[in-house]
Amino acid sequence: MKKIVFLVLSAFILLFIGCTTDKDLNSSSEKSTTAKLQDPVTIKPDVIVVGGGLAGCTAALRASELGARVVLFEQSDKLGGSANTAGGSISGAGFKMQKEAGIEDSPDKFYNDFITMGGGEKNLNKVIARKHAEESGNAIDWLQDYVGVKFNGKVDSGGYLTMNTNRVTYTAGGAASGGARYFLEAIYSKLDEFVKKGTTQLFVNSKVESLLFNKNKDVIGVVMNGKEYKAPSVIIATGGYGYSEKWLKEFNFTNITSNDPNTAIGSGYDFARSAGAALDNMDYCSCYGGSVPVSGFQASLRCNINYNGAIWVNTSGERLFNEPVASSMDKRTVWRTTDQNIVYIIVSEKMISDDKPLFSGMMSNSKPFDNKEKLNELLSEGKYAFKADTISELSKMINTKNLVNTVTKYNSDIASGKDTVFGRTKNLLAFDKGPYYAIYTVPYLMMTAGGPRINADGQLMRADGSKVGNCYLAGEIIGSANVAGHNTIGGIGHSLCTTWGRISAESAVKNSLVLKK
Template sequence: MSNSVEADLVVVGGGLAGFCAALAGAESGLSVLLLEKTDAIGGSSAMSGGCLAFAGTDLQQEYGIEDSPETLYQDLVKVGKGEADESLVRAYTDLQLDTYEWLRKHGVEFQPVIEAASGQSVPRVHSVDPADMVRQLEKAARATGKVDVRFNIRARRLIRNAAGRVTGLTATSNGEELTITGDKGVVLASGGFVKDQDMIHRFAPLYDNAVFIGGEGNEGDGLRMAWALGADVRDMVHIKGTFGKHPMDEMNHHACLAVYKGAVAVNQEGKRYVDESLSYKLLGDACMQQSYGVTYQILDRGIMESGDNRVRILDFERRLEEGLFVEAESLQELAKLLELPEDVFLAEVEAYNQAVADNEAPEFERKHLVHEHGELRTISEPPFYAYPSTAAVFGTYCGVKVDPTMQVFDVFEEPIEGLLAAGEMVGGFHGAAYMTGSALGKAAVFGRIAAMTAAA
């Protein structure tokens, strides 16, 4: 490789946001150089649960699900608890349906939409094989003849010209220093920082003892590069883990969310401690504040059978086959197996069941299965099950301040010309909590927007 490489647009990161930006840039006529820090594409995107939040699709209509961009907008704003930048939410909802069709055109296959999930007032989980989705976009990008993908290159510093515009970056590859130029700018799509323990501690010490799962390259490189130019940040205080990760299972990275089918969450003292219908990011916060940061999802046979093997977070039968559930013929036996105070635990489940039977909200004012969807059910049909659960940080969901064109802004609210961001690098979109599917969704939508801005 030459020590100097040029392209119209430089994209940093080979996950979903990066390849959406690269492909959209190529479709706009730009030559694109995509840099991947590791030796493989996918990053955290490929390790995700494969859920994207879209509204108004044909897959929803097939099941009679009434949804719209406006309903999606209202849900995202509500879940964000007033902390989300509503202009970013609007940018997402305006382009999400077109992006869904664009992904399908490029070979991405979606499963039927039948489940509502965290933060959704109606079912809008559009599930994919996430690794295959990135592969399809890589294939489409390479097929344009305008995208050059290079591996094992670590971006180091952004380069500005005399006028202050970002025109490229320096990088290293196998110990060699490189200068990479992008006349139309640089898109930072390099993910978050789940692999940098010091940075996690700086912004989210509550999660020091959580499980961290993400792409090996997610060490905050893009964030540091933007900081060096004075970039502002958003949502750093809202870093949260996802509830439902089994603390002892090293093979299965995904959360299990039986609470969204009617299970209750109890702590080591045998007591419920939260409204289980909340965003699983807020459930993660609540879990990490309990003894040892590990709690249990308690369910019965009916809830077990209501799982869905097409949705990873609801694939209860597979987890049961893998031996991850604790199973018992009675709640008393379950309490003994979990070493919970039996009298406290039994009273807690009895009080919950009685409230549900009386059509009253149980303690913590739980009213639905998930968000505002689904009727509560009792936990009364043996056998009974418990799923040990902690919080796993799958992504940091915070990052640089951008406007709806994905232009990065500095701490004085001035644009850093030529610098764009997409995906997990972007702050301000989620706010205080998170809707299932909005992370992969924003990676796709914002990746496209960043490329469109560069081309314009």
């Protein structure tokens, strides 16, 4: 079992806080999450935290700050989870930087945005949505004032579905990939203080296999590597299930690829289910369109679904939307709800331009590919790209019964100057000269949105309204949809981690003190 040792890094971390470049940041984060020492669990914990991503580390730090003895188990070989590569955005209401920018906001306004933008109160858990709105600003202030996270001071409405009030801010690393490392480095530095004191231990390569229960079905600890570890309180901060084909296919998709960390295997959902917890909003999952599944479940190649002149068709060969004006919400709805989650991108040879990439990689490897080279590669494989001189031949290749009629109608509408099906007015290019291409795409995701039910204290709940004793949740596992409804708003992911990391830690410590009396 491996323990993270921050002792040898103290001087380095202090230097980092003073001045750091992005290159230095990447290097220091790697060092702070790979310095290890063989060491057993030597303390009797008040709180066990399962999961060492941003939520778990936040919970461990807050519990340590409140005087608890804490043991954290992380299944992978380093801490940080998805925050190692994520951008540095976070949202909240009423935090200091927001006030200093002259922005008037309140928890009520934030909560009302959840309702308005998320499709109504029916799509969220009103209790935890309001609690999140009330505590999210405090979490950002805590990160800035106590933890020492460096922010760039910018406050805006965020990406994705923009909010009506500017309440998204950013670390010094900004919204770009890697920006979230600024959260991690500051938290690691503070955790170091408690590691030095001997009240906190952090373990990697330590996969929790199950929860321990008493006869009343209260949680009393965990099983890790076949050994029992008991504590008065347990916090589950294992992330979502975005890298679990089992969970995704049970609730959300027939075909899907994932850009989630490979640690997001849904273990916390397994734990919650074993405790009899209710699961909410599991049928909703945000996604993105255009993944070409050349690497199987792992998302690695993206087709430019907004390509000039392209149309989208389903497995029957029918168009799905007014392609050029589709919002991010429209796109995810198309790929999430269409038959088998399969959408073909149809283009002609004359639409393809060398200066406009048709394919690119994903995330940190998002460079564009040469159109001819990538098309030829995919065509030779014969699975995800198809080429024919006529639409009729192309339709047979992808087994779509209505593609010929769809394209005939589309060409006729273009000739008359009006798309009578979806009202498209932009990039109206006829499919009047081959060869033609069909690119097979499915959705890809970067986080999941449903989760086990909790109350305002972060405590796990059953469908009958009873509490699962001594068990609390933090982070993505809570489910962004349970807080913000059916949408994706800027900064919600890190806000779930830090807001509920604090709330659950406070509840867990309080519970531990009660049980120890």
